[in-house]
Amino acid sequence: MSGPGALLRVEGLRTWFPIRRGMLQHTVGWVRAVDDVSFEVVSGRTLALVGESGCGKTTVGLSILRLVDPQAGRVLFDGDDLAALSDQEMRARRRAIQIVFQDPLGSLDPRMRVRDAIAEGMQSFGIGASESERTDRVAALLERVQLDPRQMWRYPHEFSGGQRQRLCIARALAVEPRLVICDEAVSALDVSIQAQILNLLGELQEDLGLTYLFITHDLSVVRYLADEVAVMYLGQIVEQGGTERIFEAPQHPYTRGLLAAVPSADPQRRSTAVRVLGDVPSPANPPAGCRFHTRCPEAFDRCSEEAPDLFTVEGGRSRCFLSG
Amino acid sequence: MSERVLEVRNLQTAFPGPAGPIPVVDGVTLHVERGEVLALVGESGCGKSMTAFSLLRLVPKPGRVTRGSVRLDGHDVLALSVPELRAIRGRDAAMIFQEPMTSLNPVQTVGVQVVEAIRLHERVSKAAARSRTVALFERVGIPDPGARFDAYPHQLSGGMKQRVMIAMALSSQPKLLIADEPTTALDVTIQAQILDLLRELQRETGMAILLITHDLAIVNELADRVAVMYAARLVEEGTREAILGDARHPYTRGLLSSMPALARRGEPLTEIPGTVPAPEEWPRGCRFASRCPRAIERCPLEPPGEFALADDHLVRCHVVQQEEAP
Numbered sequence: 022m023s024g025p026g027a028l029l030r031v032e033g034l035r036t037w038f039p040i041r042r043g044m045l046q047h048t049v050g051w052v053r054a055v056d057d058v059s060f061e062v063v064s065g066r067t068l069a070l071v072g073e074s075g076c077g078k079t080t081v082g083l084s085i086l087r088l089v090d091p092q093a094g095r096v097l098f099d100g101d102d103l104a105a106l107s108d109q110e111m112r113a114r115r116r117a118i119q120i121v122f123q124d125p126l127g128s129l130d131p132r133m134r135v136r137d138a139i140a141e142g143m144q145s146f147g148i149g150a151s152e153s154e155r156t157d158r159v160a161a162l163l164e165r166v167q168l169d170p171r172q173m174w175r176y177p178h179e180f181s182g183g184q185r186q187r188l189c190i191a192r193a194l195a196v197e198p199r200l201v202i203c204d205e206a207v208s209a210l211d212v213s214i215q216a217q218i219l220n221l222l223g224e225l226q227e228d229l230g231l232t233y234l235f236i237t238h239d240l241s242v243v244r245y246l247a248d249e250v251a252v253m254y255l256g257q258i259v260e261q262g263g264t265e266r267i268f269e270a271p272q273h274p275y276t277r278g279l280l281a282a283v284p285s286a287d288p289q290r291r292s293t294a295v296r297v298l299g300d301v302p303s304p305a306n307p308p309a310g311c312r313f314h315t316r317c318p319e320a321f322d323r324c325s326e327e328a329p330d331l332f333t334v335e336g337g338r339s340r341c342f343l344s345g
Numbered sequence: 346m347s348e349r350v351l352e353v354r355n356l357q358t359a360f361p362g363p364a365g366p367i368p369v370v371d372g373v374t375l376h377v378e379r380g381e382v383l384a385l386v387g388e389s390g391c392g393k394s395m396t397a398f399s400l401l402r403l404v405p406k407p408g409r410v411t412r413g414s415v416r417l418d419g420h421d422v423l424a425l426s427v428p429e430l431r432a433i434r435g436r437d438a439a440m441i442f443q444e445p446m447t448s449l450n451p452v453q454t455v456g457v458q459v460v461e462a463i464r465l466h467e468r469v470s471k472a473a474a475r476s477r478t479v480a481l482f483e484r485v486g487i488p489d490p491g492a493r494f495d496a497y498p499h500q501l502s503g504g505m506k507q508r509v510m511i512a513m514a515l516s517s518q519p520k521l522l523i524a525d526e527p528t529t530a531l532d533v534t535i536q537a538q539i540l541d542l543l544r545e546l547q548r549e550t551g552m553a554i555l556l557i558t559h560d561l562a563i564v565n566e567l568a569d570r571v572a573v574m575y576a577a578r579l580v581e582e583g584t585r586e587a588i589l590g591d592a593r594h595p596y597t598r599g600l601l602s603s604m605p606a607l608a609r610r611g612e613p614l615t616e617i618p619g620t621v622p623a624p625e626e627w628p629r630g631c632r633f634a635s636r637c638p639r640a641i642e643r644c645p646l647e648p649p650g651e652f653a654l655a656d657d658h659l660v661r662c663h664v665v666q667q668e669e670a671p
Contacts, residue, residue: 073532181620182389211388211559216603216614223613238533241562241606245614264610282537284562286606288589291566296541297534299488300502 034094069247125185183214262337356413387574456494
């Protein structure tokens with residue numbers, strides 16, 4: 022599965038969180054947040070990692086950046102295994118990988134002026150020869166994200182939600198990253214503001230050749246901007262492939278159920294299809310066999326007994342016996 | 346013969362500000378017919394939730410309804426005494442919210458909370474209320490309803506808590522259900538389940554629903570009619586087909602063209618430039634004028650009146666009105 026031009030290749034990533042109990046904090050179990058996840062992101066393109074709450078998509082992003090430590094697997098970025106680097110070496114590599122979160126107010130220091138928030142990263146990576154040069158670069162970055170450079174001496178609370186997300190994007194760009202992880206970066210925004218940010222992200226990709234790992238639950242955003250899609254369920258990728266193929270010919274019953282659940286905005290059509298029933302089981306105690314079998318409308322005996330592999334299907338992979 | 350469960354006229358709700366009251370709902374007129382789903386749609390801060398709160402006199406202080414009338418199943422809500430008001434809340438109109446956790450008492454079982462809601466409006470024994478609660482839980486799709494009666498809210502998933510809230514709302518068979526972003530906090534597969542449930546219950550009981558949402562796709566899934574709100578005022582109102590298929594107000598059109606679901610890949614989304622201005626900066630005339638791609642000279646100066654494009658399609662826009670009735 023190694024292709025030419027893969028900027029990021031994740032192989033067999035496993036991030037489990039211990040469940041500790043009692044005075045001695047014994048580990049009594051594990052939350053299998055990410056369990057043997059592999060994918061790659063082609064340079065200059067967008068991979069969307071989609072799934073519902075608790076599927077592990079955010080933990081994948083954090084594991085890549087080593088903001089949480091994976092137990093197993095490799096994270097090959099431009100050839101180097103990030104998972105094997107020392108903390109110090111990893112810090113240097115963070116320049117090339119930036120992350121933008123859902124809540125811009127939570128990721129900006131309220132007591133730091135915009136200029137300093139954006140220049141902070143430049144300083145730690147030695148970008149810009151002097152403070153005044155960095156100030157000039159901040160001005161250019163603000164213009165790049167369509168904000169008024171004169172606002173650089175303001176504080177984050179003086180900006181609207183959409184403007185704050187632009188600030189976070191400017192801060193990410195300040196260190197000239199190659200990969201930007203967008204973790205629900207447009208999910209909290211009103212639709213008119215979301216459109217502005219999606220357009221901005223598209224322009225930046227085109228102009229700067231950025232590679233995006235887009236983590237989201239919003240399938241209409243995925244269809245609009247992703248080149249490749251990986252669908253996650255309870256810590257695993259259940260289906261992966263090109264965006265058009267995933268939306269036009271989904272193979273895995275979970276993908277089909279997820280797509281059928283998306284409300285339709287077409288007045289000629291309301292969504293009425295087979296529903297995925299019930300709730301997502303706990304990742305601390307995922308069902309045996311196929312993890313989706315408890316909610317799957319197509320499950321048969323084998324599904325509860327044996328875990329399916331990620332089978333190769335036309336245009337991707339699918340973790341379902343029906344695809345095998 | 347249509348009967349109006351809810352009739353709101355010229356409603357104004359305001360909060361005190363440094364330079365006089367700031368209206369958060371400004372001259373809203375709408376109605377909901379028996380058995381109908383009306384969606385009130387708009388972005389954050391447009392006043393849609395405040396409109397809903399105003400209907401049951403639940404506006405948080407220091408805000409208050411300053412003008413207009415609200416008739417709920419014949420009662421003049423704004424003139425009722427507090428005990429009378431208590432009696433109609435829940436019985437004539439019940440409300441469900443985005444975050445069910447904040448509406449449920451964390452230290453009491455969900456079953457007991459529904460029993461209390463029933464006994465607030467009816468003189469029934471605890472045993473009878475209990476068996477009705479279990480039946481309601483079953484009706485709203487809570488698996489193993491007898492056992493879930495004794496569950497505490499934190500033991501239930503978000504979708505299950507919303508089902509409990511819906512059961513509680515249904516317990517006194519309201520004529521109107523006000524649903525304020527009822528699925529916004531839920532995952533998409535759970536959202537679809539809850540929308541299916543609301544649709545079924547609405548058909549089965551004939552109750553009317555006032556759906557408050559920011560999501561035009563949800564509107565399409567559930568609503569019969571739609572009212573679009575911007576900066577405290579209604580800008581367009583019509584059937585689901587008219588608003589989603591033939592929107593005329595530039596704001597409604599902007600909302601639709603901002604949706605990635607309706608866009609083509611590789612083509613930029615049509616943006617609405619800028620952001621909603623703060624109330625202090627609202628233009629005297631049409632409040633959308635400062636962001637409107639079609640604005641003409643009179644737009645920021647004169648508030649547009651209501652113009653009927655058809656019997657059931659109203660718009661407030663000078664430009665559209667000029668095109669239609671020069």
